[in-house]
Amino acid sequence: MRQRPSGKILALHAGIIVVLLVAQLFLPPYHHTNLARIMVFASFAVGYNVLMGYTGLLSLGHAMFFAAGVYGAGLTVFHLHFGAIEAFGAGVLSGLALATAIGLVALRTTGVSFLIVTLMFAQAAFLTTLHFNQITGGDQGLVISSELASLRIGSFEFSFADPAVKYNAALLLFAVSFAVSMALVYSPVGRVLIAIRENEARTRMLGYNTYKYKLLSMIISGAISGAAGAMYALLFSYVGSTFASIQYSIFPLLWTLVGGVGTLMGPILGTGLMFYVVDVSSGLTHSHLIVVGIVLVVLVLWFPRGIVGTVRERWFPWLP
Amino acid sequence: MAAVTLLEATGLNKNFGGLQAVNDAELRIGGGEIRAIIGPNGAGKTTLVSLVSGRLRPTEGKIAFKGEDITRLRAWDRVARGIVYTYQVTSIYNNLTCYENVALAAQRRLMGGLLQRLVLGEQRIAERVEVALSRVGLTGSMGRQAGELPYGHQRLLEVAVSLALEPELLILDEPTQGLARDEISDFCELVRMISQQATILLIEHNMSVVLELAHMITVMDKGEVIAEGTPAEIEADDGVQRAYLGRDAAP
Numbered sequence: 427m428r429q430r431p432s433g434k435i436l437a438l439h440a441g442i443i444v445v446l447l448v449a450q451l452f453l454p455p456y457h458h459t460n461l462a463r464i465m466v467f468a469s470f471a472v473g474y475n476v477l478m479g480y481t482g483l484l485s486l487g488h489a490m491f492f493a494a495g496v497y498g499a500g501l502t503v504f505h506l507h508f509g510a511i512e513a514f515g516a517g518v519l520s521g522l523a524l525a526t527a528i529g530l531v532a533l534r535t536t537g538v539s540f541l542i543v544t545l546m547f548a549q550a551a552f553l554t555t556l557h558f559n560q561i562t563g564g565d566q567g568l569v570i571s572s573e574l575a576s577l578r579i580g581s582f583e584f585s586f587a588d589p590a591v592k593y594n595a596a597l598l599l600f601a602v603s604f605a606v607s608m609a610l611v612y613s614p615v616g617r618v619l620i621a622i623r624e625n626e627a628r629t630r631m632l633g634y635n636t637y638k639y640k641l642l643s644m645i646i647s648g649a650i651s652g653a654a655g656a657m658y659a660l661l662f663s664y665v666g667s668t669f670a671s672i673q674y675s676i677f678p679l680l681w682t683l684v685g686g687v688g689t690l691m692g693p694i695l696g697t698g699l700m701f702y703v704v705d706v707s708s709g710l711t712h713s714h715l716i717v718v719g720i721v722l723v724v725l726v727l728w729f730p731r732g733i734v735g736t737v738r739e740r741w742f743p744w745l746p
Numbered sequence: 747m748a749a750v751t752l753l754e755a756t757g758l759n760k761n762f763g764g765l766q767a768v769n770d771a772e773l774r775i776g777g778g779e780i781r782a783i784i785g786p787n788g789a790g791k792t793t794l795v796s797l798v799s800g801r802l803r804p805t806e807g808k809i810a811f812k813g814e815d816i817t818r819l820r821a822w823d824r825v826a827r828g829i830v831y832t833y834q835v836t837s838i839y840n841n842l843t844c845y846e847n848v849a850l851a852a853q854r855r856l857m858g859g860l861l862q863r864l865v866l867g868e869q870r871i872a873e874r875v876e877v878a879l880s881r882v883g884l885t886g887s888m889g890r891q892a893g894e895l896p897y898g899h900q901r902l903l904e905v906a907v908s909l910a911l912e913p914e915l916l917i918l919d920e921p922t923q924g925l926a927r928d929e930i931s932d933f934c935e936l937v938r939m940i941s942q943q944a945t946i947l948l949i950e951h952n953m954s955v956v957l958e959l960a961h962m963i964t965v966m967d968k969g970e971v972i973a974e975g976t977p978a979e980i981e982a983d984d985g986v987q988r989a990y991l992g993r994d995a996a997p
Contacts, residue, residue, distance in 0.1 A: 614853045614857060614871070617846065617849060617850055617853065618850065618853075620842070620846075621842075621850050624839045624840075624841055624842060625837065625839055627837075628833075628837050628839070629850070630820075630821050630822055631799070631801065631821055631822075631825065631831055631833075632822075632825065632850055632851050632854055632907070632911065633821075633822045633823075633825030633826050633851075633854045633911065634822055634854065635820070635822045635823075636822075
């Protein structure tokens with residue numbers, strides 16, 4: 427961790443965005459769609475990593491923030507006929523508001539209690555989406571494509587059914603989340619968050635009200651997760667309570683762990699890798715979870731700190 | 747020496763369950779003073795300064811700093827007012843560089859509102875980090891991981907962190923513990939230099955350090971303040987001799 431991002435670090439991370447931008451010209455349609463999905467999920471993981479990787483708070487309830495985004499965008503489109511931009515804004519705000527409310531309560535606990543409390547809130551949120559199935563469509567979900575108008579900017583019209591629109595909207599979301607998390611990590615606030623991760627008691631004695639900082643981290647994390655959920659609903663035109671289930675709390679944890687906790691590039695690499703491990707192995711066998719399990723064991727043995735974390739530890743200590 | 751009272755604690759009590767760690771203690775420290783607190787292990791020294799720094803809350807009593815009642819203030823708000831505590835056991839961030847360790851303290855002094863925190867220039871932080879590290883002689887270790895430093899340097903880093911917080915009252919909890927003899931004399935020099943800008947409250951076992959540095963000494967035993975005076979007065983005090991010698995003489 428250096429005092430500020432050097433040219434090398436900026437170039438490397440900008441390079442990732444450029445590679446993703448150029449890749450769409452060469453990718454076959456199947457992988458093109460996959461990558462769009464990966465970038466949305468990676469943004470979710472980026473949001474998760476702000477809290478877990480850079481603040482040291484392990485949440486098992488992030489599905490509720492992702493789902494807040496999914497429903498915030500999807501339901502406003504379905505019931506209120508919002509346009510894409512307004513719906514996206516509603517999704518981000520839902521994630522942000524929920525994270526604020528949950529953070530105010532859950533951050534009074536730490537460690538394992540925090541994990542349990544977030545898990546409980548997320549389960550409550552999941553059950554809420556089922557309970558109000560008249561509105562949410564419950565576990566059947568709702569398809570919003572017929573309700574969602576194309577986005578018009580000036581004389582351009584973007585249809586969310588167009589793969590190129592999907593891809594570039596996902597890329598834009600990822601690039602912004604990536605940039606926000608990078609700016610945060612290198613800001614004075616980010617320094618305090620990392621200090622909280624390393625030693626919270628000491629950080630208090632340096633004059634920081636650590637509760638406020640943890641709440642801020644939770645809000646940023648929830649807003650980014652909400653943005654990812656909102657984008658997912660808009661691009662793949664489906665909302666459903668699956669997104670609020672525990673699976674979607676474990677995914678970002680897994681993606682972040684595989685990629686490297688507390689690394690900027692970890693979330694995108696971890697998400698991409700896990701997505702393709704599941705994708706390829708489920709094409710080979712029905713028991714694809716065995717393959718996924720073996721891959722995870724190998725990763726833990728050879729890359730205990732995740733891919734980027736281990737690379738940083740062994741070869742490139744300057745990686746943020 | 748003590749023109750104005752900087753810190754005034756009255757009727758301080760702290761109970762841990764049935765144990766009375768601090769019992770009706772009074773502490774009055776003047777601006778610019780170097781005050782030492784001595785006493786046998788378990789006398790309540792660390793508990794007393796923890797009450798002052800806000801790490802612990804008193805069961806009873808009142809603490810005033812520069813005339814303002816700070817009894818209810820949390821530790822971080824006391825730091826903002828200039829009360830800075832350095833840990834007995836070195837408590838730096840081992841995984842961060844020396845620069846980052848000191849920068850955390852330096853930016854605390856510079857940060858105003860939340861917006862300012864997000865845009866605060868690194869240059870201004872860096873200047874203060876350099877000043878603090880050079881005062882303890884660690885400029886050359888700026889980019890090293892704090893955990894890799896030799897122990898004596900870790901203690902110095904801890905002091906640099908405190909200096910970057912620009913303390914008015916600096917609490918040093920057993921700062922020379924574990925240091926080699928020549929490191930101790932350098933440390934005394936450093937404390938004397940710091941005392942030109944800050945009042946110092948020092949917990950120390952090493953009596954030669956205490957006698958060399960302190961203007962005033964407070965003696966504690968079993969949670970109570972049993973004596974207070976200049977080094978000469980304390981050396982001559984019968985009660986202090988008994989508390990120390992009585993304990994030392996016991997098998």
